Amino acid sequence: MTDRYKIVNTLFNYIITVLQAGITSKDLRLALEPEAASIYCKELIVNHEENSQSSELSVLREGSKFMVVDMGGGTVDVTVRQVVEERKLKELNVATGGPWGGSKVNNNFMAFMCTLLSQEVWNKFCSDYMSEKLELEREFERKKRYIALDSDNRILIKLPSAVREVFKEITKKDLNNAVAIEGGYQGKVEMKRDKLKLDPKLFQSFFDDSLNSIVKHLKKLLKVIETDTFFLVGGFAESPLVCETIRKTFPGKRIVSHDDAGLCVLKGAVLYGHNPKIVTARVCKYTYGTEAMRYFINGYDPDEQKVTIDGQPFCKIFVKHAEMGQTVSIEDTSKCELEAVSATMTVMTIPVFVSTEKNPVYTSIPSCRLLGKVRVAMPDISGGINRKVIVNITFGESELMFEAINAKSGEKVSASYDLLGENDPENKNS
């Protein structure tokens, strides 16, 4: 099982628990993290603006674009939104980002400890003293929260006594004497009783990987989308070092951070729950379409795409309804007509597909994945192949609503597909 699959599984188990607790599915709404963050940011009381001495209330006005940088533990997700009429939000790009969240800093500290103590000592400590390792992680987590760009005092980290014991057992040396002269950190690290004293620059360097990647990504995004306002949210945005580095790197921008940065997503999700219509448009993360048959064209279509029906050569093509990167308004409908491929067919099966390509031609290519199938009864075969089914696809809050109508009888079949989790094409190999 991939981590992503585990997360989706956990989420669905959680939803089942909520439903079992008596909350009906109509009262349950999934909020997308970056969307929830944007909703909160739009309403945010800005009291930490740079260059502003006063605590002023500033709500973004219609037309303004803003970037929300959600810095969590695992990932950093960046989205750009625009405030449209009636203070609603339009998504201008799909969330982008990477695994540059706060846990990368913790991982760098652990890697440093491994270099400092030697692989052998570190491995033994981690495997034989798990609760002490947890204690060390907690200690680092506490110290990590206070480091700023201008910190010049050495940072003290209390080491569990097991570290010293394992070090002695394996190296036959005393840790307090050894760290000052070994491990390549002379002058930057020393031991005082049970505490490791770290040079602030060394401590800040644990943030380098994350900060460099975040800054690089923001610079890249700014080349494509112009915006003057950055909202920094997520737990990692509570770090003074993180906020100060971003402020220093983008001096002309309005960087808004908040004491409660870690709660912005939660608060935004509550606002969204009260008013889902606050989101008017989303950018499609994938290309959505249906599968249809068309005559096989010799010399144009690859041979492996040929399917023979009633002695006629066909191929299965992807009929696009919405393209990856395209902005679709919530409740927008895309329409198309599909014709019977055989004069005697009494049921039309319409497969619904997603693709990670903008313009997939055939449905059997690796970028495409079947979401599900809708079957429309066509018992009256009097029209032969001149019988039609009208397909309407509506983009809802978090679902793709699919409606197929038999053009002659008016009979309707509908289905909906979750766009947030299980049907995500990224999970197809899980």
Ligand SMILES: Nc1ncnc2c1ncn2[C@@H]1O[C@H](COP(=O)(O)OP(=O)(O)OP(=O)(O)O)[C@@H](O)[C@H]1O
């Ligand atoms: N004051 C702080 N200084 C530095 N880091 C902090 C601070 N407060 C929280 N963090 C870090 O923020 C991270 C957690 O943030 P958050 O709760 O937003 O993550 P998440 O939403 O659970 O993760 P993800 O969005 O990646 O799924 C942790 O890595 C934590 O160490």
Ligand SMILES: [Mg+2]
């Ligand atoms: Mg998060």
